[in-house]
Amino acid sequence: MKYYIQTLGCAMNYSDSERVAAALGKLGHSPAKKESEADLYIFNTCSIRQKGEDRVYGKLMTLGERKQREKDLLIGITGCMVRKTSTKKSPREKMDKLVRDLKPVDFVFRIEDAGELGKILKMAAKKPSVRAINKAAKAKRIRGAAKAAREIVTDSVDRLDYLDIAPKYSSGFQAFVPIQIGCDKFCTYCIVPYARGREQARPIKEILAECRTLVEKGCKEITLVGQTVNSYGRSDLDKKSGHAYGRGFVETLTKSAQLQFAKEPFVALLTEVDKLHAQGLNRLRFTSPHPYDYSDALIKAHAKLKTLTPHFHIPVQAGSDETLKRMNRRYSAADYKKLIKKIRALIPDASVTTDIIVGFCGETKKDFEKTLKLYKDIKWDMAYLARYSPRPGTVSQKFFKDDVPRAEKARRWHALNTVLTKSSRDYNKKLIGKTLEVLVEKYDARTNECEGKSRENKLVQFPAPASKGLSLVGTIQKVKITKALEWNLKGEIR
Numbered sequence: 001m002k003y004y005i006q007t008l009g010c011a012m013n014y015s016d017s018e019r020v021a022a023a024l025g026k027l028g029h030s031p032a033k034k035e036s037e038a039d040l041y042i043f044n045t046c047s048i049r050q051k052g053e054d055r056v057y058g059k060l061m062t063l064g065e066r067k068q069r070e071k072d073l074l075i076g077i078t079g080c081m082v083r084k085t086s087t088k089k090s091p092r093e094k095m096d097k098l099v100r101d102l103k104p105v106d107f108v109f110r111i112e113d114a115g116e117l118g119k120i121l122k123m124a125a126k127k128p129s130v131r132a133i134n135k136a137a138k139a140k141r142i143r144g145a146a147k148a149a150r151e152i153v154t155d156s157v158d159r160l161d162y163l164d165i166a167p168k169y170s171s172g173f174q175a176f177v178p179i180q181i182g183c184d185k186f187c188t189y190c191i192v193p194y195a196r197g198r199e200q201a202r203p204i205k206e207i208l209a210e211c212r213t214l215v216e217k218g219c220k221e222i223t224l225v226g227q228t229v230n231s232y233g234r235s236d237l238d239k240k241s242g243h244a245y246g247r248g249f250v251e252t253l254t255k256s257a258q259l260q261f262a263k264e265p266f267v268a269l270l271t272e273v274d275k276l277h278a279q280g281l282n283r284l285r286f287t288s289p290h291p292y293d294y295s296d297a298l299i300k301a302h303a304k305l306k307t308l309t310p311h312f313h314i315p316v317q318a319g320s321d322e323t324l325k326r327m328n329r330r331y332s333a334a335d336y337k338k339l340i341k342k343i344r345a346l347i348p349d350a351s352v353t354t355d356i357i358v359g360f361c362g363e364t365k366k367d368f369e370k371t372l373k374l375y376k377d378i379k380w381d382m383a384y385l386a387r388y389s390p391r392p393g394t395v396s397q398k399f400f401k402d403d404v405p406r407a408e409k410a411r412r413w414h415a416l417n418t419v420l421t422k423s424s425r426d427y428n429k430k431l432i433g434k435t436l437e438v439l440v441e442k443y444d445a446r447t448n449e450c451e452g453k454s455r456e457n458k459l460v461q462f463p464a465p466a467s468k469g470l471s472l473v474g475t476i477q478k479v480k481i482t483k484a485l486e487w488n489l490k491g492e493i494r
């Protein structure tokens with residue numbers, strides 16, 4: 001079959017999709033060049049905002065029409081929208097509501113069950129791929145598939161197992177490496193802890209093995225991904241498993257390194273990955289950290305480790321303590337300010353970015369003014385702004401009132417966006433005349449322009465001759481910044 005995966009949401013989802021692609025490849029399926037050529041369509045979904053789910057529903061309408069003409073087209077869903085791995089043929093009580101209620105959807109699977117895709121697809125296929133085989137064998141296989149499907153709707157035994165699938169990376173020089181799954185923070189607006197389960201660290205041995213293999217193959221930039229990466233190794237499940245403490249790994253280290261593992265597992269992990277600098281790793285990033293777990297040792301690691309970039313994406317979500325409390329964010333605006341102050345004291349050129357939600361339940365105009373004030377004080381050089389929308393199953397949807405009118409949410413969003421635009425332009429202007437290291441990600445032959453990211457995660461474009469442009473992709477170039485726009489920079493190769 002030819003497959004097409006549409007990924008929505010965070011870096012973790014993009015990383016998971018690479019594992020889904022690898023699992024499909026192992027089953028003999030190949031990627032479709034164009035979406036319209038696919039006979040298997042998979043959505044890797046995000047439930048953080050209504051918008052993300054609406055995109056899935058919208059696309060399902062189009063695919064539903066296509067399915068009427070192409071009866072064999074298979075449509076599946078994974079990611080945060082899914083609760084139970086199941087197909088249209090699962091017993092009704094074990095069916096996920098997406099399979100039950102949405103006609104075009106043939107199957108859904110929890111991402112932890114990606115390794116079971118073979119069984120799931122067999123079960124989901126309207127005409128199992130046994131048409132050419134004699135009737136008796138066919139009946140036997142269907143019975144087998146039905147049994148398998150009954151098995152796969154049960155809860156996954158070990159949620160980390162799917163990370164063993166060697167991913168089909170979408171780039172040869174940049175990669176996402178998952179270091180944990182789930183989340184223990186339970187922010188009241190978020191579905192992740194319910195959709196993905198409690199926080200659990202991936203064994204450090206496996207993370208390092210994946211990083212090492214990537215670097216051996218020429219990878220220059222690794223981004224460690226998870227829901228709250230900097231709490232790596234601190235959850236109750238982690239303490240039980242001992243994964244993050246490197247059971248079977250730390251014993252090979254010096255006493256002081258072992259101590260660091262016990263005290264600061266995430267910093268210890270970064271320190272180990274950083275050692276790959278000697279083999280060619282140039283950049284190490286991570287996303288997303290939680291302000292609550294941002295330790296002094298982690299800030300110092302940014303100044304000390306060669307590969308760790310000076311980009312700090314730390315979601316604040318709101319500037320009012322009352323709102324932060326209702327969100328269950330576990331820090332105050334003052335705590336957050338203190339954290340950024342420490343970062344800037346140690347790394348003055350740091351690029352600091354954030355996420356903000358406007359119009360959360362109970363957010364008064366006064367509360368919002370505090371967010372606006374915090375923005376003006378901190379001057380993040382970039383922020384991802386969202387208008388609150390209640391997500392079914394979350395605490396805020398069940399117990400709080402979505403009481404900020406739509407128009408008011410829009411007004412707050414625009415007010416913040418005006419400050420953000422100015423702040424981003426101001427930060428970018430400061431970079432004019434400086435030379436930045438850019439990892440070139442693409443070349444556009446129509447404009448003869450290369451595009452890539454600086455260590456500060458700034459988008460930089462620069463002209464390149466047609467004869468050379470493509471060969472620069474995947475290389476690191478020194479680019480002198482000549483122009484600053486709101487969201488990107490223009491420069492010249494040196």
Ligand code: SF4
Pocket residue numbers: 183184185186187190191192193227228290
């Ligand atoms: S930290 Fe909060 S917002 Fe982030 S994944 Fe966990 S619960 Fe969701």
